[in-house]
Amino acid sequence: MYLWFVAALLFAGELSGESELEAAETNPEVPGVVLDNGAEVFGVEGALKVGVAKPRLEWDPNGYVLFCPCMGRFGNQAEHVLGGLAFAKAVNRTLALPPWRTDRNVPFSEWFKVEPLQTYHRVVSMEEFLEQLAPVHWPPGRRKGYCWRNRRDTNAKCGMKEGNPFGPFWDHLGVDFDEFVFYEFTYQQTEAWIKEFPPSSHPVLAFKGAPASFPMKAEHRVLQEFLQWTPTITAPGQDYIQTTFQGRSYIGIHLRNGADFERACANVEGTSSFMASPQCTDLIAGRALTHKMCFPSREEILRKTKNVILATRAKFVFVATDNDPLVEELEQHLKSLKVKVHHLNPHLPQLDLYILGQAQHFIGNCVSSFTSFVKRERDVYNRTSSFWGVD
Numbered sequence: 001m002y003l004w005f006v007a008a009l010l011f012a013g014e015l016s017g018e019s020e021l022e023a024a025e026t027n028p029e030v031p032g033v034v035l036d037n038g039a040e041v042f043g044v045e046g047a048l049k050v051g052v053a054k055p056r057l058e059w060d061p062n063g064y065v066l067f068c069p070c071m072g073r074f075g076n077q078a079e080h081v082l083g084g085l086a087f088a089k090a091v092n093r094t095l096a097l098p099p100w101r102t103d104r105n106v107p108f109s110e111w112f113k114v115e116p117l118q119t120y121h122r123v124v125s126m127e128e129f130l131e132q133l134a135p136v137h138w139p140p141g142r143r144k145g146y147c148w149r150n151r152r153d154t155n156a157k158c159g160m161k162e163g164n165p166f167g168p169f170w171d172h173l174g175v176d177f178d179e180f181v182f183y184e185f186t187y188q189q190t191e192a193w194i195k196e197f198p199p200s201s202h203p204v205l206a207f208k209g210a211p212a213s214f215p216m217k218a219e220h221r222v223l224q225e226f227l228q229w230t231p232t233i234t235a236p237g238q239d240y241i242q243t244t245f246q247g248r249s250y251i252g253i254h255l256r257n258g259a260d261f262e263r264a265c266a267n268v269e270g271t272s273s274f275m276a277s278p279q280c281t282d283l284i285a286g287r288a289l290t291h292k293m294c295f296p297s298r299e300e301i302l303r304k305t306k307n308v309i310l311a312t313r314a315k316f317v318f319v320a321t322d323n324d325p326l327v328e329e330l331e332q333h334l335k336s337l338k339v340k341v342h343h344l345n346p347h348l349p350q351l352d353l354y355i356l357g358q359a360q361h362f363i364g365n366c367v368s369s370f371t372s373f374v375k376r377e378r379d380v381y382n383r384t385s386s387f388w389g390v391d
Contacts, residue, residue: 056132057124057128057129057132057133059133059136059137060093060094060122061199062092062093062094062199063093063094063199063202063203063204063205064093064094064095064096064129064133064138064203064204064205065084065087065088065091065093065094065095065096065205065207065211066096066098066126066129066204066205066206066207067080067084067098067206067207067208067209067210067211068098068101068165068166068169068170068207068208068209068210069081069084069098069100069101069209069210070101070165070166070169070208070209071209071210071214072369073369073370074100074102074349074350074370074373075276075368075369075370075371075372075373076214076369077100077101078227078369078373079212079214079215079216079276079369079372079373080209080210080212080214080216081097081098081210081227082212082216082220082221082223082224082227083187083210083211083212083213083214083216083217083220084098084210084211084212085117085120085121085123085223085226086212086217086219086220086223087187087211087212088121088122088123088211089120089121090190090193091190091193091194091205092194093199093205094122094123094124095121095122095123095124096123096124096125096126096129097109097114097117097123097124097125097126098126099126099127099169099172099173101165101169104172105168105169105172105173107125107127108125108126109125109230110230110232111229111230111232111233111350112227112228112229112230113228113229113230116225116226116227116228117226117227119226120223120226126173127173130173130174130175137203137204138203138204140176140178141178142178143175143176143177143178143179143204143206144177144178144179144180144181144202144204144206145158145160145177145179145180145181145206145207145208146158146180146181146182146183146197146205146206146207146208147159147160147180147181147182147183147207147208148182148183148184149182149183149184150184156182158177158180158182158208159208160177160180160206160208161176161177166208175206177206181197181202183196183197187211187212187213214369215273215275215276215277215278215279215369215372216372218278218282221279221376221379222380224373224376224377224379224380225380227377229350229354233348233350233351233354234354236351237351237354237355237358240344240351240355241355241358244316244318244342245316248314248315248316249312249313249314249315249316249360250314250315250316250317250318250342250359250360251305251308251309251312251314251316251317251318251359251360251361251362251363252317252318252319252320252355252356252357252358252359252361252362252363252374253301253305253317253318253319253320253362253363253364254319254320254321254352254356254362254363254364254365254368254370254371254374255301255319255320255321255323255324255325255326255365256295256321256322256323256365256367256368256370257295257321257323257324257326258322258323258324261294261295261323262295264294265291265294265295265367266291268289268290268291268293268294268367269289269290269291270288270289270290271288271289272288272289273289274289274294274367275367275368275369276366276367276368276369276371276372277289277293277294277366277367279366279371279372279375280293280366280387280390281366283390289366289367290389292388292389293365293366293367293387293388293389293390294365294366294367294389296365296388296389298326298329300388300389301326301330301388302326302329302330302333304363304386304388304391305317305330305333305334305363306333306334306337308361308363308386309334309337309339310337311361312360312361314339314360314361315338315339315340316339316340316341316342317330317334317339317340317341317342318341318342318343318344318355318356318359319341319342319343320343320344320349320352320353320355320356320370321343322349325341325343325345327341327342327343349370353370353373353374353377356374357374357377357378357381357383359383360383360384361383361384361385361386362374362375362378362383362384362385362386363385363386363387363388364385364386364387364388365387365388366387366388366389366390371387
């Protein structure tokens with residue numbers, strides 16, 4: 001019936017001498033035509049349906065913040081994105097959400113929804129900014145890069161695109177810089193930024209790296225609430241959870257037990273801060289970092305996992321790691337409790353993050369920013385977490 005109705009409408013348009021576009025302008029609800037608002041048209045067995053056009057962006061006179069989230073892997077990048085979001089709000093500029101950096105640029109919206117972030121502050125995708133706004137308001141020839149400089153280093157160079165991933169990040173976006181601007185104050189000096197770089201003369205603040213600290217500031221952790229996964233992650237994540245655990249409870253653990261982490265943790269004993277460690281050392285005032293918190297032994301991993309299994313009565317353990325998942329050791333240690341251990345090793349580590357976030361309980365590595373992502377997300381939903389080496 002629907003196909004017959006569409007054919008009749010199109011046939012009537014031909015008899016009356018109207019083009020499809022003219023028919024659409026007369027009655028924009030008629031299916032099977034192209035609207036002049038940029039809507040897409042899809043052909044399906046002779047029946048056409050009109051897609052929904054995205055509204056064009058309007059220029060924000062308060063200015064924009066752009067940056068490359070180019071420090072390390074995804075966990076570090078996520079901390080910098082949340083810190084950059086807080087900075088943009090503090091200086092009242094729209095944040096152009098950067099693509100995530102892997103071996104390529106991954107659009108922000110591929111993994112996370114944009115709409116929840118917009119309830120906190122003004123954001124647009126960097127791709128849309130460059131496509132719709134930059135040609136008029138930030139065209140080639142007027143693109144400035146902003147870099148921090150020690151006031152005693154008068155010979156400093158900015159190097160916005162020097163090295164990897166900085167060069168490939170901006171090249172993929174088609175951005176070159178025409179001049180450079182140095183600043184000497186911190187990202188927390190909001191008034192200095194507003195006074196020194198007003199949007200009238202500095203409409204776009206494009207930073208070499210994120211205008212944020214690492215590890216992230218404690219007050220920015222709550223912004224995790226606005227990072228919400230897209231179905232690209234939740235759909236396969238839920239499919240794995242339902243297929244593997246079949247509605248039964250599981251605990252998630254994150255292991256950093258490779259040689260690289262062993263070397264990194266060699267001299268942490270007694271230090272106050274190392275990488276993402278404030279997420280657990282902040283829990284008790286004056287707590288120092290220990291080697292066991294950074295690089296737990298197999299005995300510690302087996303001990304703590306069993307204790308959590310006994311407390312939760314979970315029947316599965318899900319292991320996320322970039323090295324040895326210890327599946328056989330864990331299953332042997334938990335044999336009397338009839339617990340099964342699973343390790344996915346997905347192409348996208350974001351799937352591991354999602355699955356860990358959904359677990360009944362999570363045990364993570366104190367100094368890992370991968371763990372810190374999971375911990376922040378679980379805090380949003382009041383799910384329990386703990387750390388190796390911390391009881």
